[in-house]
Structure formats: structure tokens, C-alpha cells
Amino acid sequence: MAAQETDRTAFMAAPCRRLLAAIVGLVENHLRRPRAKPIEIRIFLDRRLRFPSANRDNAGMKRPASPSASIAATWECARSGDLRGATEAARGALRQLAPDAAPGSHVELHLVIASCAMRQGDHSEAMRELDAAGHSASSPRTDGSLALRVETWRAELAYFQGRYSAATEIIDRVLEPLEQRRDWSYAAFALRIRIAILLARADYEGIAAQADRAVKDAEKSGDDYVMVQVLNVLGAFHFDCATSKLPEPHARGHLSSLDPRDAAPMETDAREALRFFQRARAVAERAHYEFAAWYVAGNIERLEILLGHADRAVRAIRKRLKILQAKGAKYDEIVTRSNLAWGLRTLGQYREALHELDVAFNLARETGTSNVLLEFLEYDRSIVLAALGDTSGAQASYRRYLRLVGPWNRNAQVSPGGEMPAAVRKRPLEPFFLKSADRFILEHIGEALPVGRLANHCGVGLRTLEKTFTDLRGLTPVAHMRNLRLDHARRALDESDATVAEVAARFGFGSSTTFALEYRKRFGMAPSRTKRAIAN
Structure with missing residues (x-):
């Protein structure tokens, strides 16, 4: 041997x-x-x-x-x-x-x-x-x-190190001179870096304004490798657009509990992302850039996880991980282990997911990686630890995640009037216990659930739960529970022959009158009118 x-x-x-x-x-x-x-x-x-x-x-x-x-x-x-x-x-x-x-x-x-x-x-x-x-x-x-x-x-x-402002300043300085010299390969390369930074900032409008220019410069260069990079980052852009349209603020954190109907809003962008990734892989394979084809395949795997094929994606990721390790591509290995942990988590294999995240963290520390990857790793770790019952560990990981996001918003550029553009502002992702709260509410959708009991289930204090709901969702836990019950009640009126009184009782409303008042506030019509509309 x-x-x-x-x-x-x-x-x-x-x-x-x-x-x-x-x-x-x-x-x-x-x-x-x-x-x-x-x-x-x-x-x-x-x-x-x-x-x-x-x-x-x-x-x-x-x-x-x-x-x-x-x-x-x-x-x-x-x-x-x-x-x-x-x-x-x-x-x-x-x-x-x-x-x-x-x-x-x-x-x-x-x-x-x-x-x-x-x-x-x-x-x-x-x-x-x-x-x-x-x-x-x-x-x-x-x-x-x-x-x-x-x-x-x-x-x-600078981008690899997470110094986005420094990277942006350089790109702003060199891009036009590169294009004036008709150095199209490097001009497209510079635009790819700019788009990657805008993607980290979730500035989708900014990316849309740069996309055609990047593709045209790459085409003028006649360089397959640069074209792969540009198509890959544009695929990642559409992927993020897809996940941003899900009801949950962050699909990576909540994929395993998504209802298939909740994924409908993202379908158009998901298909567009897949189109870019597949085109990038085809260009890489045609030019015999096997390594580039492999890392584009990683983004296709992410889409497969999102669309419910995590088992297939995990098998492919494990094979690709061995190749990356053999080639010493540590940065790519961090990204790949993060995706593997995501796939394992959606399959309920939490301990294996935690192991992959820990290895990715060690690699990040070893290499000095300090960009948006660390945010995702800390956030994902909080989800996995919560699933394993380690509430204190999950809270610690989420606090570290918030510390990583905080400096970003403090250092982001603001307008002359002192306002930060909404597209640039990074809204923190919801903590692990809010998703746990959602599941617990749905499990007791027909009950009048006390907020204190909900907080105990989530492993946090009552004030922490209320403040987190208000800060991240803009409403109290009581209002959130009421809205969920009303949404399910409306669905029941749409899909069953139950009477208004039966639906009100099924979803924990004390009387039909109370139910009708709350229903009218939320949907602008009486529940009886909804029933008549369905009948007609």
C-alpha cells in the first residue's frame, strides 16, 4: 500500500x-x-x-x-x-x-x-x-x-480578510483605469470582488447595477476562468435573493422546519441561481478547470439542500471535501464544511454537524479568516447547540454572532444626513430560540399559551423573549401567537367545511365574537364573509 x-x-x-x-x-x-x-x-x-x-x-x-x-x-x-x-x-x-x-x-x-x-x-x-x-x-x-x-x-x-472597506476603496481606484487599458480580465476580476462585497452587505440593488458590466467585461476578456468566477458570484446573488424572500429571515438557520408552501416565494430566484451555477460549471468543465467546476458544484449543493435534497447533497459534499483537503485549499474547505454542517443539520444529524462546524472554526482561526463566514459559523453553531439541548452554549454562540455583525453596522458608510441605507444595514439573524418558540406555538396552536410558559420552553427569561420579538419581528410574543392562530384559522376556513364557531374553538379563541373581532382587524373582513366567498 x-x-x-x-x-x-x-x-x-x-x-x-x-x-x-x-x-x-x-x-x-x-x-x-x-x-x-x-x-x-x-x-x-x-x-x-x-x-x-x-x-x-x-x-x-x-x-x-x-x-x-x-x-x-x-x-x-x-x-x-x-x-x-x-x-x-x-x-x-x-x-x-x-x-x-x-x-x-x-x-x-x-x-x-x-x-x-x-x-x-x-x-x-x-x-x-x-x-x-x-x-x-x-x-x-x-x-x-x-x-x-x-x-x-x-x-x-482584503476581501478574504473581511476588510471590505479597504477592498472597496481599492476597486473604486483601479476599475476604470483597467477598463481604459482594455485589461478586461482584471476589470472583470475587480467587478467580481466588488459584487462579492455587496453580497456580504446584502446590497442587492448594488449588485444588479454591476452584473451586466461584469459579464460584458468577462466576455471581452475571452477568459473562461474569470467568466466562471463572475457567473458563480451572480449565482450566489440570486441564491441570497431567493432565501431573503422566505418567511423566515434566514433559510440557513431554519431550513429543516420550512413548510414546502413557504418556499414558493423563492422559486423564481432559486431557478435563476441554478441557471447561473450550471452555466458556470459548464464553462469550467469545457475549459478543463476541474477545480473551479468543483467549487461551483458546492453552490449547486447548497441549492439542493434548500430545495429538499439534503441527503444527495451531503454525499456529494463529502467527496468534494476530500479533494479540497488533498489540494490544501483551506478557505474553500471552511466554506464546504459549513455547507456540510448545514446539510447534516437538516437531516437531524446534529452531533456530526457540530463536529464539522468545530473543524471549520479551527481552520478559520488557523488561517486568520475574518469575514462573513465567521458570522455564519457562529450563527449555525447556535442552532445546532440548541438542538442538542445546550441552551447556554447556543446563547454564547449567538452573542458572538451579534458581536461580529455589530462592528459591520457601526463601520458601514452613512449618508450625509446620518442615515445608513436599508440595503447596506445588516439586520441580525433571528436567534435559535425564536424558531424554537415558533415550533412550540404551532404544537399548542389550539391553546391559550402563557408567554411565561413559552419563555421557559425556550430557555430564556420573559424580558429577553419579549425584547427579542419586539426588536426582530416588530411585535410582542402575544401578538405573534395571535397572528399565527388567525392565519391557521383562515386556512381552516378556506380548506374545510367547519363553521366559524368550530374554527374559533379549534384555535383557542374563547368566543366567536372575540374571534370575529380579531379576524376583522387582521384580514379586513369578517370570518363569515370569508366562508361566503369560498361558497360562491
Whole structure:
């Protein structure tokens, strides 16, 4: 078995070793030339480049490719998901470059290493490589385009670190110059970062205003990889639009208890999200970007969980997780474990879900990840702990979640009049005990349920329950219970032959008169009129 594993490891490492050897051969050939020509670096993200297949590697070694093609091959290695191999190849090439080599070679190779470090969660290493790339890009021999590319990657790193304001400031500064230089790949890349930040802010109108521009820039670039990224983030946008239209404020926290009829409002956006994700996966598969196809598949899995296919999604996620671990893609592993925990939770496998969340937390601490992912992890953990009966642990996780959301709203930009736009303001997600309260009310829908009993069931104090209902739902627990009873009563009038008096008694109203008064307040008509309308 050990021999087989060694052979398999050697086989997987061979392509990047061959790539490194080709680059070293190229550099040696380059240094023997009496006068080096400037290297044109316009091929970062160019899908039209084609490289020799594996059975032509020897021929490629005898006739080294051009410098730009070899750098492009290094990027392709990174895009394929071989982050360690691409890093090794880029470092080897840098060691062989002469001090007076074209600045573009240094910049691109440092950017390869920086991008791989980001995906592996090593933000300090990414920063060092970006600083090195920035130093090379500042050479008098460059025209400023390389510096714009380095800054775009700085924005990506700021996004990974959760420094959204810093990332936004960079994008605002570099986007138009990139488009003016017709550097469409990087312009689309910058727009993808901007859309991801707007998505974290739930600024759906802002995303809609950027979507067409991002797709057009990606199309102009002719770059499949950038197109996959743009389509993927737009799919995530429509996915969030879908979940925002559910009656519950956050589908991730309450998926397992959703009534199928409650999911109807999200169907249009869910289908649109699926269309974007499937298109992104098709582009990735056509261009042989297997790794990109895998992470797009992760978003398709999220939709499957939302639409009731959690068992199928969990099986697919477990397979993908093994590949991500083998490739060292820690950031993607955090996201994938979060999705796995979600799927397990909807299947009632709470202890397994808690384990996945704990592993994801450890990875986040190890890598310094500090963006919206931590909010979701803390929130999901509160739901799982509550399901396991650990109320104090659930409350602690929810308080940590609120602390993560709080600084966001304090630091968000406000208008000159001192108001924060509603689209930018982050409304905290409902705590675990409100969903528990909803289930308990439905289980006792025909009873006059005291609020104190409801608070005891939720494991919180009466004042905490009342304040949370008022802050997050805009009404008291008593009013919420009354509205639920009236909604179910109206459904019963619609769907059964029961009389008004029978429906009133079934849902805990002391008299038909009280029921009629409350019904008219909520629906603007008498319950008897509802019955007549149905009969007609």
C-alpha cells in the first residue's frame, strides 16, 4: 500500500515538476541571449492559450515555450487546483530569474504565489508576495498596468480578510483605469470582488447595477476562468435573493422546519441561481478547470439542500471535501464544511454537524479568516447547540454572532444626513430560540399559551423573549401567537367545511365574537364573509 501511495503521489506531482523544469530551461535559455526583449504580460487569464498535452512533454522540454506562455502555464497549474505545485513551480522560476529580467516576469510569478497562499489561508504569506510584486511593478520600465493588477489582488486579499472597506476603496481606484487599458480580465476580476462585497452587505440593488458590466467585461476578456468566477458570484446573488424572500429571515438557520408552501416565494430566484451555477460549471468543465467546476458544484449543493435534497447533497459534499483537503485549499474547505454542517443539520444529524462546524472554526482561526463566514459559523453553531439541548452554549454562540455583525453596522458608510441605507444595514439573524418558540406555538396552536410558559420552553427569561420579538419581528410574543392562530384559522376556513364557531374553538379563541373581532382587524373582513366567498 505504501508503495502504491508513493507511486500515486509521484504521478500527481510529475506535471508540476515538469513545468518547473520547463521554466528553468526557459530561464537558462533566456539568460544566454545577449539582449533580452521585454516580456509582454497580457496573458494572465487568457483561455485561448493552449499547452502541450502530457504525451508531448519531452518535445516541450527540447523546445522551451516563450516566457509569457510559461508564466501562463504556471497560472494554469494554480487554476487547476494544484496550489502547492504551482507555488513550487513559481518559486523555482523566481530563483532562476536574473535581477535584470523583465519586471513583468517577477510580478506575475509573485502573484501566482500570492493567489495560492490566499486559497490556502496563508494571508501573511500572500501579503509578502504582493509586496514583492508591488516592488517589481514600480520599476521605471513598467507602464503602470502591472501595478493595477497587483492592487486588484490586494483588494482580493482584503476581501478574504473581511476588510471590505479597504477592498472597496481599492476597486473604486483601479476599475476604470483597467477598463481604459482594455485589461478586461482584471476589470472583470475587480467587478467580481466588488459584487462579492455587496453580497456580504446584502446590497442587492448594488449588485444588479454591476452584473451586466461584469459579464460584458468577462466576455471581452475571452477568459473562461474569470467568466466562471463572475457567473458563480451572480449565482450566489440570486441564491441570497431567493432565501431573503422566505418567511423566515434566514433559510440557513431554519431550513429543516420550512413548510414546502413557504418556499414558493423563492422559486423564481432559486431557478435563476441554478441557471447561473450550471452555466458556470459548464464553462469550467469545457475549459478543463476541474477545480473551479468543483467549487461551483458546492453552490449547486447548497441549492439542493434548500430545495429538499439534503441527503444527495451531503454525499456529494463529502467527496468534494476530500479533494479540497488533498489540494490544501483551506478557505474553500471552511466554506464546504459549513455547507456540510448545514446539510447534516437538516437531516437531524446534529452531533456530526457540530463536529464539522468545530473543524471549520479551527481552520478559520488557523488561517486568520475574518469575514462573513465567521458570522455564519457562529450563527449555525447556535442552532445546532440548541438542538442538542445546550441552551447556554447556543446563547454564547449567538452573542458572538451579534458581536461580529455589530462592528459591520457601526463601520458601514452613512449618508450625509446620518442615515445608513436599508440595503447596506445588516439586520441580525433571528436567534435559535425564536424558531424554537415558533415550533412550540404551532404544537399548542389550539391553546391559550402563557408567554411565561413559552419563555421557559425556550430557555430564556420573559424580558429577553419579549425584547427579542419586539426588536426582530416588530411585535410582542402575544401578538405573534395571535397572528399565527388567525392565519391557521383562515386556512381552516378556506380548506374545510367547519363553521366559524368550530374554527374559533379549534384555535383557542374563547368566543366567536372575540374571534370575529380579531379576524376583522387582521384580514379586513369578517370570518363569515370569508366562508361566503369560498361558497360562491
